[in-house]
Amino acid sequence: MQLSxxxxxxxxxxxxxxxxGVTQRTTRDDMVRYGAKCFVYFVVGxxxxxxxxxxxxx
Amino acid sequence: MAKSxxxxxxxxxxxxxxxxxxxxxGWLVPGAGHLIQxxxxxxxxxxxxxxxxxxxxxxxxxxxxxxxxGDLLDMLGFVGDLGAGCLYLVTRMMDWGQGxxxxxSADYGTKFIIVAGxxxxxxxxxxxxxxxxxxx
Numbered sequence: 418m419q420l421s422x423x424x425x426x427x428x429x430x431x432x433x434x435x436x437x438g439v440t441q442r443t444t445r446d447d448m449v450r451y452g453a454k455c456f457v458y459f460v461v462g463x464x465x466x467x468x469x470x471x472x473x474x475x
Numbered sequence: 476m477a478k479s480x481x482x483x484x485x486x487x488x489x490x491x492x493x494x495x496x497x498x499x500x501g502w503l504v505p506g507a508g509h510l511i512q513x514x515x516x517x518x519x520x521x522x523x524x525x526x527x528x529x530x531x532x533x534x535x536x537x538x539x540x541x542x543x544x545g546d547l548l549d550m551l552g553f554v555g556d557l558g559a560g561c562l563y564l565v566t567r568m569m570d571w572g573q574g575x576x577x578x579x580s581a582d583y584g585t586k587f588i589i590v591a592g593x594x595x596x597x598x599x600x601x602x603x604x605x606x607x608x609x610x611x
Binding site for chain 2: 428
């Protein structure tokens with residue numbers, strides 16, 4: 418099974434965010450909110466890191 | 476009054492035993508620490524996420540670390556993998572996973588396996604927090 422780097426990062430972010438949400442918050446709404454926030458941070462961080470590496474490479 | 480004293484005498488003992496059992500069971504089987512405390516949905520979600528990450532890592536031909544005394548990162552990789560409990564033990568017994576990374580994307584698989592173990596440790600700690608009443 419071969420995934421692109423971005424797809425792998427998205428899948429990674431998805432599952433990790435869910436576990437963070439369930440374990441780090443108490444109420445259901447807080448879990449959903451925190452999980453969604455973590456997912457956005459993961460994805461935005463991935464994109465920013467990708468662009469940073471592109472700049473470094475140039 | 477006497478009944479409440481009896482309850483007070485029993486409750487800490489029950490909590491103490493669950494505080495020991497829940498994290499161990501939660502480490503061995505992802506989400507099981509929550510399931511034995513009747514947190515069905517949370518347990519099922521944790522089981523699904525940790526198992527999915529671990530299996531995807533294996534399918535991506537990620538490396539499964541064995542006990543080693545070599546490179547520091549290899550030792551940390553082993554500790555991370557071991558966090559997955561039975562998933563890791565079964566994988567080692569069945570000789571699944573790769574001994575060495577042969578594809579660029581397989582490096583992601585290796586990280587998936589390690590992080591699945593680390594996430595399982597977090598969920599086992601969460602099961603402990605529930606058992607001691609720190610969390611609902």
